Amino acid sequence: MLFSLKRKIITFLVLVLIYTIGASAVTPTATPTPTPTPNPGGLADAQLHAVMGIITNFILSGENPKTVAFNKIRAYASSNGNTSTPSIADYIKAQIVGVDSRTLTALNDTIALMATIEVDTTAKIQQILDTILSTPPVLTLVGDANLTLEVNTPYTELGATAIDALDGNLTSSIVITGSVDIQTLGKQTLTYSVTDTDNNTATVERNITVVDTTPPTFTSEDNTTVAENQTDAITLQATDSSAIAYSISGGDSTDFDVNATTGVVTFKVAPDFETKDMYTFTATATDAYGNEGTQEVTIEIDDVDEGIVHNGSTYGTVISPHTGKEWLDRNLGANRVCTSFYDTECYGDYYQWGRNFDGHQESNSTTTATQATDVNATGSNFITSSSIYSYDWAKTADSTGSLREANWSGTDGSSVCPVGFRVPTLTELNEELFDAGSTQVQNRDDAFNSFLALPSAGFRINGSGFLNVQGSWGYLWTSSVSGSNSSYVFFGSGAGTINNSRAYGFAVRCLRD
Incomplete structure (x- = not known):
């Protein structure tokens, strides 16, 4: 509809141009009561200048159909002058420009004024029309x-x-x-x-x-608890739309290392609960655009039962369900509690009776046939023996075995057992393994299934130092003396106790005194 209206206006302007060609510009004359004059367009002058006023207003000022005056002018023009004649005041109210009471001269004057120069009406109307048609929205x-x-x-x-x-x-x-x-x-x-x-x-x-002005947001916990004696601390985690770099500062931050990419924080030195039980620092997550998010972190240290450390090995303890006595949970020198009777990691060391922790107990220690002349200064070799020395490794130094019995009965930690522990007597082992009310060990399976979880570690032969029957038979020394021999227990396809030469290499299990 708008497109048609524009085209109608252009067509009407052409008619106006035909009407005005040849017309002379005259001085505007105000006439109180306009008299219709015939013209080629079929409208009286008063009607024509009213319509031209409307057109001029449409082109130069934009549509303004909402005022009463404008409607009055439109009505007069469309009724062929049969309605109330608009006054100059009406034109002003309707914001119509370039019109006087009777003629088109004022229209020409207004157009000319807008162009700053006076030109003939036809040319100026064409210029204004071209301007309007070429003006973008x-x-x-x-x-x-x-x-x-x-x-x-x-x-x-x-x-x-x-x-x-x-x-x-x-x-x-x-x-x-x-x-x-x-x-x-x-x-x-x-x-x-x-x-x-x-x-x-x-x-x-x-x-x-x-x-990006939003800092990273931490999602990891700000408080955590870790065990002592290890270096894992915490893994920092944060979210952001770009890559994040992690850092720590303040508090105890110098005690830690942090991986800037992964956020993994570790202790430089494993913490000790007894020394320090809490650490703090400020964690910072920085994104690729320099935005920083921070979090205050607290790491508490958990007091761990550190076990019993003796001669480089760590032990736990077990309580006998039969006697209530406390025993080490593995053989001396064993890496762990047995998972089976043939678990080589729990065999432990092979001690000659009454000897200290001096290196001879290693399963691959070298051998010597030279007798020890001092039970406390024996070197690190496994001492082989023969019948000449009653198969003893220190026959002349301690023929009765009393020195060595006293040594293995000591609880000060200077012997083979940790502080507070000692090598059990034959009676004490019998109470746990063979007496009425005990586990009644009858073979290697019973020995492993007992609360002591005993392995079939075999032994080292007294005359050669060779390992024998590993995974089939197990042997444990006691501190008890029997004549020129000493007592031990055994278990394999059967089980029991026996007295034999002191140069054998058997396992040892310690009892708290």
Whole structure:
């Protein structure tokens, strides 16, 4: 409808041009009561100048159909002068320009004034008409032309408005070119354009700058508890749209190392509960754009039962369900509690009776046939023996075995057992393994299934030092003396006790005194 209206106006202007060609410019004359005069367009002068006023207002000032005066003028023009004649005051109220009470001279004057020079009416109307038809719509952004958007935040299009002098509201015809990538930082441009029916195009741009001003957010706990005697502390974790670098500062931060990429924090030296039971520091997560998030971290140290450490090995303890006595949970020198009777990691060392921790107990220690002349200064070799020495490794130094019995009965930690522990007597082992009310060990399986979890570690032969029957038979020394021999227990396909030469290499299990 708007397009047709514009074309009708242009057609009517052509008629006006025909009417005005040859007309002379005259001085405006005010006539109180206009008298209709015939003209080629079929309208009286009064009607024609009213219509021209409307057209002039439409072209130069835009439509204003809402005022009473404007409606009065339109009614007069369309009724062939049969309604109330508009007054000059009506024209002013209706904001119609270039019209006096009778003639078109004022129209020519107004057009000329707008162009700053006086020209003939036909040329000026054509010039104004050409200007209007070539003027693009007025395109206005809603909101600012330069916006800032936080990364990963949805972008809401604000839009624009478009008004054309002839086509009117063209907002719905606006085309937006481009898009906003909310994950890509930097300036991005949207182009808005609209074209009227005369192919005049208006274009504006909006710049959206995507920024990252949000610091990383920590998701890891700010308080944790770790065991003493190990170096694991905490793993820092934070979330952000870009890569994160971790660091720590303040408090006890100098006691730790931190991996900047993974956030893994470790103690430089394993903590000891008895020395320090709590550490603090400030953790910082920095993203790729320098935004920092911080978290105060507290690490508490858990007091761990450190076991019994003796001669480089660590032991736990077990309580006898038969006697209530406390025993080491593994053989001396064993790496762990047995998982089976043939578990080589729990065999432990092979001691010659009454000897100290001097290296001879290692399963692969070298051998010598030279008798020890001092039970406390024996070297590190496994001492082989023969019948000449009653198969003893220190026959001349301690023929009765009393020195060595006293040594293994000691609880000060200077012997083979830890402080507070000693090698049991034959009676004490019998109470746990063979007496009524005990586990009644009858073979290697019973020995392993007992509360002592005894392995079938075999033994080292007294005359050669060779290992024998490992995984089949087990042997344990006692501190008891029997004549020129000493007592031990055994278990394999059977079980029992026996007295034999002191040069054998058997396992030892200690009892708290």
